[in-house]
Amino acid sequence: MGKRINIAVLGAGNIAESMSCALLDIKDEVNMYAVASRSLSKAESFAKEFGYEKAYGSYEEAVKDENVDLVYIATLNSEHYSNAKMCLENGKGCLVEKAFCSNKRQAEELIEIARKKNLFLSEAMWTRFLPAAMKIGDMLKEGVIGKPHYLEADFCKMSEETERITSTALAGGVLLNLGVYALTMPQLYFGLDVVKVKASCEKYMTGADKTDEIMLTYKNGDMARIKASSAAELKSLVKIAGDKGYVKFGPVNRLEYIEVYGTDGELKKREEFKNEFNPYCYEILSCKRALLEGKNETEEMPWDKTLLMMGWLDSVRNHLDIRFDFEKEGEIEHKDEEIWGNPDVFDDTNP
Known part of the structure; x- marks a missing residue:
């Protein structure tokens, strides 16, 4: 257990609620110290509901509180x-909800600041922290399905058309x-040696993407469809x-079970992954370990993995002509070999 760390949460929305429910499971490990919102009354209501010691009406006030050990960004x-x-x-280390930033250049700047100031920084891609993620990888390495050649990952969830x-x-x-x-699934289980990418999307009237399909082809011929x-x-x-x-x-983000089938399509094994506590807790405990050990990043989500994903996201958005209003010209344009390790990786032929 060791020393408890004081956590401050920036934001008081749905993600902050989910994390707060998780923190209640590990109160012996962490102290729910502060919550901040742009609305003081909302922060006070949130603090009362979940038991935070302090409520702040601005993010800056919480960040400048000298008692805060780790800031969780849920904005x-x-x-x-x-x-x-x-x-x-x-001077505050932080855990940033995924996606870590809007683009790779932003992520690079933050990581460089953390490196120069010797501060902790990590991305809350909670799936990578789950024990099940490693367990599945071990099963594949042990040859439960022989040599893997093809991956499909689907995450389609009807969402209200909010801003x-x-x-x-x-x-x-x-x-x-x-x-x-x-996209985390092929990175975890198929590696990074991508030689061809096909991507297509359907957009909202705003220009944001609402349905994406991405096909990755690897140097050895393996394929992944997202x-x-x-x-x-x-x-x-x-x-x-x-x-x-x-x-x-x-599910893709929670990894609650695995089923193993033979070549005849018969179910050979089903295993349920039982977590010791709320799944969000694992990333917090990893952050705590890193902080107490004087490390600047987590083992499960090191900086290079964050930069890799941000590069993939930039590259796909650039190819599909998806830009955010605040991005400068050229901000998400990268050479293919810098992101994928290979030049001219995008395939523009019709699928």
Whole structure:
């Protein structure tokens, strides 16, 4: 258990509520110290509901509180960069909700600040912190389906057309909200040696993406297909097929179970993944370990993995002509070899 750390939460919306419910499970490990909102009354109501010691009516007040050990940023995508930069400039380490930033250049700047100031910084891609993520990887390495060759990851969830989802001014769109989870699957289980990418999307009237399909082809011939949508409902599922069978597991973000099938399609094994506590707790406990050990990043979500994902997201958005209102010209344009390791990776032929 060791020393408890004081956590301050920026934002008092749905994600902050989910995290607060999780923190109640590990109150022996962390102290729910403060919550901040742009509305003091909202912060006070939130603090009372979940038991935070302090409520602040501005993010800056919370960040400047000398008793805060870790700031969890649960604001809109478009605010992650400025909120995290404020934390770092005030000497505070932070855990930033996914997507880490709106683009790779923002992420690079934050990481450089953290490096120079020797501060902790991590991305709250909670799926990577789940014990199930490692367990699935171990099963695949042990050859449960032979050699994997094909992956499908679907995360399609009907969402109300709020500004958070549809506004390009708020870094909305399905890619940064849901697609990032699905894209994590090939990174975890198929690696990074991508030689060809096909991508297509359907957009809202605002220009934000509402349905995406991405196909990755690897140097060894393996393929991964990613689907994400905020305009359609589909079971959240990952399938990986090999030469001796296939596995199905999901949901994409929570990883609650896995099923193993033979080449005949018969179910051979089903395993439920039981978490010791609320799944959000794992990323917080990892942050605590890193802080107490004097580390600047977490083992599960190190800076290079965050930059890799931000590069993939930029590259796909650039190809699909999806821009956020605040982005400067050229801000998400990168050479293919810098992001994917190969030149001319995008395939513009019709699927």
